Amino acid sequence: MAIGAVLSQQWSLLFSVAALVALWWAWRVLELAWITPRRLDRALRAQGLGGRAYRFPFGDLREFSRLVAVARSVPMLPPSHNITARVAPLYHSVIKEHGKISVTWFGPTPRVIVNDPKLVREILANKSGHFRKRKFSNGIVRRLANGLVSHDGEKWAAHRKIINPAFHLEKLKKMMPAFVACCNELVTRWEDRVGSDEAKEIDVWPEFQNLTGDVISRAAFGSSFSEGRRIFQIQSEQAQNVVKMLNTLYLPGFKFLPMQLNRRVKANGREVEWLLKGIIGRRERAMREGNASNDDLLGVLMECNAAETKEAGSSKPIMTMDDIIGELKLFYFAGMDTTAVLLTWTLVALSMHPEWQDRAREEVLRVFGKEDQPDLDGVNQLKVVAMVLHEVLRLYPPVIQFDRQTYTEVELGGVRYPPGVILSLPIVFLHHDPDVWGEDADEFRPERFAEGVSKASGNSSSSAFFPFGWGPRICVGQNFALIEAKMALSRILQRFEFGLSPCYRHAPFPVSTLQPDHGAPILLKKL
Template sequence: MELDFLPIPLTWVLLAALSVLFYLYCMRPMNMLKKMGIPHPKPLPVIGNMHQTMKTGVWNPDAQVERINKFGAVYGSYMGRTVYITISDPEMLREVFVKQFHKFTNRAPDGQSLNIKPSCRMMTQLVDEDWKNVRSTLSPAFSGGKLKHMSEAMNTCADVLLKNLGKFAEKGESFDSKDLTSGFTTDVIARTAFGLEVDSQGNPEDPFVVYTRKPFAVAFRNPLFWLFFLFPKIMKPILEFFEYSFLDKDVSSFFYNVVDQVMGMRQTEDKAHRHVDFMQLMMNAHKEDDDDDNKEEGTQVQGTKQPLTRDDIVANGFLFFIAGYETTATTMGFLLYNLALHQEAQDKAREEINQVMEGRELVDYEAVNKMSYLEMCIHETLRMYSPASGVVRVVGDEVKMKWLTLKKGMNVMIPILGIHNDPKRWPEPKKFIPERFTKEEREKRDQYDWLPFGAGPRNCIGMRLALMELKVGVARVLRKYRIVPGPDTDIPLKIMKWKQFPTPENGIKLRVELL
């Protein structure tokens, strides 16, 4: 077919038009970093710099350090058509996390998350005032006053952990540190979150354990994930129309059933015998008063406390579980590994624990707050093996930081692994040196050189609970056992780069000796 007024076929006209549209859609946005004067690796059409990410993986400290050394403390990249500005400059981090936080409130643009319940009601997905209100409602659940009531449950779970370790001590066999710590943290979260007595350490096939350990459907092998990642404006309405969620439906249904059952039981309970756990606190948090020991400089959120819906409770109960058990178990596993390889540090931690516990039976809230050296060991482990490789903040309004001007809608990436392994910040970053976290050393260092929980008002809400859980579990272990490497212990560990959390290829094999 030809047009009367054109000497060429209409097909060629359409192909030319499509080529122009392709360029405008896929290539034009990839000139933005060059115009801004931000150094960046050369992008490819459509995928941007994703091919380089595919090569280096997700959890890769060396790759982050290499990019910072090559491009500087501020550099850019393209994930598909989306621009990311990676910032590791301490002054700029202070602007992002605290000073101009009102312009960096959100973790992801509204167009890059699906409005499908319950996932969209997770605090990690909420934006602006909605996030502030839910955060203000849930924050009291993690106050010191609430944590004091959870120590008994943590110690009960630690009893089972010690019993299991005793079996390996008797046989002289190696155990996988992550397997044991995962059972411990699962039991702790089940009790402190839902008031449920789940014996995942003894029965890994318990339905609660099976469903809560199922991963999100968001996997690199899922083509819909990649399509949504590359073309969010196109895929978002399609996926929402079909109510497609990257969270397995059977997992979602299971948690709705758990929440309904627990809420039903709680409504008939006598107030004097109510549980003190996250579930109960979510149900009545809007009626609670803030505890004054939960206030930390630069981390307060000024929102309106409000009742939570059923969807809110399911979403954040599930979030609390998956974010709590996996990250804490991972950190605890690596902590035991570090202590096994550094017996002097283990002895020093044990000596402190025994001194604090003299005359005490329970490793409670007051006790763990006196274990400063154990905390230093935890902080150093979190520096070396941070569960999060990085955090993202979205520019809510045009912002200026030093020489850099960012426009609304841009994404800022903070490379946690690169910062934690920067030899200028941390000399000999591959070495386990707890003394980096003495009071004197911390005062010398910029507070944004250590970011395993993020920073500012949108830091990890469960940080204090995670640290207490780690201290209780490890303190109980070190009082009774010595952790040592075995013949099958990998030194150093070989970390899988494509996992979301630091995951050793061959596990963390250790041995234990009765003191």
């Protein structure tokens, strides 16, 4: 009887604890999906903001999915560059109906679309310190790239100071052999596939993904290139998985559920960290022995970390092993996809507009000839190529929107935003806005940038061209990306002429970056 009573008490206690956990979870869901969004909805509407009303519990996610399915079902007809309705159909609908500053809902979280370049510039400048990067409470983005873009405050400032020197031009110059080697391997492989007769079709999208993965592997790790290639493969898969997770409604405890996607993301994360710890550990030993190289990103990063730690008089490194791992994972994500999509859309655009392909090739041949390998000094002379790349970045920005989150009450444009509001900066809409760029905003006209970015669209372009962000958090690797793109494009223009394949379907679509939904088959012919 005594044993039975004890067991009964234990079961009663267990059921009581389970009931309390269930009540807590139910309250958290109610607060997350009903109480908080209703309060925020009232606060925004009371100030005259238009937009969509909150729908429990998914907000606009179902409408978002429906509109995306419709948009993806029919490719665009080239040479149209009017992509906003396809790549962001919900925003396109909301802006058209409610104006440039309007509200939509990502699940229970309000997103205020800020489609005004002056306000976007104010947000990105963040002089008041009231805007932060969007925080993901389930931490799924940190599994992909927990680096500089995830940090705020003193930690961000310390990391930025250490990382900046790695992307100075004198450091990038030391990485040019890695750029040249990877680009030469690409054009040689293409020449072998194309042969010397008629044009040959090649899907350049996976080709450029491999190219930029190779470049970041060599530039980041030098002699540890083979392990870098494996990290590149894993990070590519992680990016796809994280996007899938972000497009689901978050519930408390989601990341602990034993779902196949969760298990795969965790397994990938463990393997990447194991590989990176091995590479970093070997480099640390080489530094202690005086045999380390600082000609790659890892070497510069660790050298600057040691110098800043010594200057601060700290016994512990400013950037820990986990910090360095996070930054290296970010190098892959930011350095790989951004340049790959830029090169892909550049070849597509130059195929649609062969007159600009001819102009760019003439410039490259004038500067380098047909056989000379591009160097940094020559790359910096490529004005037409720079104009083309900037126009591609305008029409097809790699990241179509930036998000910032309010964590205190803040006034912006005459509206007081309470904490917990996402301010969504729709870069692709700003880049296609006829009020800024003129009635030909959807046309491919690289001559806009003939006098540089600052004069591309009168006096307002400096606040309406954001392919790498703006303000203090502008992408630290933009020089790296543009030099890599100029180098690769120069080698391709030296060796090939190209045009769209008959089976090409113009279908830009945002995944982690703005990617071609059906690949990018291009007809290449050796010159």
